[in-house]
Amino acid sequence: MAYPQASTSDIEFFRSHGWLVVDDAIDPNDLQNLMARCDEILANRSTMAFDWAWQKGVARDARAFKIVQASPTRQWPEFDDAPFRSWAIEFGSALLGDALEFWYDQFLAKPPHNETPTAWHQDEAYWGRNLDERGITCWMPFHDVGVEMGCMHFIDEGHRLGVLTHRQPENVQSDLLSCAPDETRAVACPLKLGAVTFHHGKTPHMTTANETNTWRRALTQHLKVVGTEGEGDHYPWKVYVNQFSGKRVIPPSR
Numbered sequence: 328m329a330y331p332q333a334s335t336s337d338i339e340f341f342r343s344h345g346w347l348v349v350d351d352a353i354d355p356n357d358l359q360n361l362m363a364r365c366d367e368i369l370a371n372r373s374t375m376a377f378d379w380a381w382q383k384g385v386a387r388d389a390r391a392f393k394i395v396q397a398s399p400t401r402q403w404p405e406f407d408d409a410p411f412r413s414w415a416i417e418f419g420s421a422l423l424g425d426a427l428e429f430w431y432d433q434f435l436a437k438p439p440h441n442e443t444p445t446a447w448h449q450d451e452a453y454w455g456r457n458l459d460e461r462g463i464t465c466w467m468p469f470h471d472v473g474v475e476m477g478c479m480h481f482i483d484e485g486h487r488l489g490v491l492t493h494r495q496p497e498n499v500q501s502d503l504l505s506c507a508p509d510e511t512r513a514v515a516c517p518l519k520l521g522a523v524t525f526h527h528g529k530t531p532h533m534t535t536a537n538e539t540n541t542w543r544r545a546l547t548q549h550l551k552v553v554g555t556e557g558e559g560d561h562y563p564w565k566v567y568v569n570q571f572s573g574k575r576v577i578p579p580s581r
């Protein structure tokens with residue numbers, strides 16, 4: 328199957344709304360190896376993954392993993408050569424109007440009945456000012472996904488709001504941040520397998536809890552303008568929590 332090119336209407340939609348759904352983008356056959364590796368991560372999550380929803384007061388070895396978070400490409404660099412990688416870079420570059428390069432990916436999985444949405448946030452709030460207007464994310468589920476399973480939601484035109492004030496929720500021990508955008512502008516994006524979403528680094532987004540009997544699994548691919556240094560010049564709410572070492576660090580630049 329041929330991967331699609333960004334059309335003029337895709338580009339115009341993305342630039343005015345700050346997000347885009349691309350149906351029939353990815354050949355599911357190209358996801359087989361990725362899905363197998365991510366199953367390996369799930370089976371070994373206590374050593375291979377973080378719990379993005381790690382609760383305060385819960386010991387590290389007792390984390391519930393309501394949002395499993397890991398980087399497949401850091402463990403298996405062969406994914407740099409995957410068709411979904413080169414396609415996301417090319418399509419995302421057309422949307423942003425600037426040449427992009429792959430930065431990092433995240434496997435994000437929610438167990439059945441996890442009761443935990445991924446809180447509203449903007450990616451730039453995590454990345455810092457270095458990424459101002461220079462980052463874009465492609466979110467790719469491993470199966471059909473609806474609101475009841477944890478699909479993506481965006482604040483329509485939210486990329487024009489600047490970076491909203493974020494905070495670390497009081498009950499959370501991980502690096503998770505949240506903001507409180509005007510939810511009357513929220514748009515839910517249920518997807519079929521093979522579809523993806525793209526969103527601008529300033530677009531507020533969230534995913535709902537998984538209320539189904541099966542795992543919700545997805546890969547984010549974070550892309551940055553070629554030559555951008557990487558995260559830095561952080562906002563005051565930024566914190567690093569390394570769940571392998573247990574270390575919690577506040578960056579000096581904030």
Ligand SMILES: O=C(O)CCC(=O)C(=O)O
Nearest residue numbers: 435445464466534545547
């Ligand atoms: O999959 C999720 O739960 C959240 C994904 C996300 O926040 C992102 O792709 O930036």
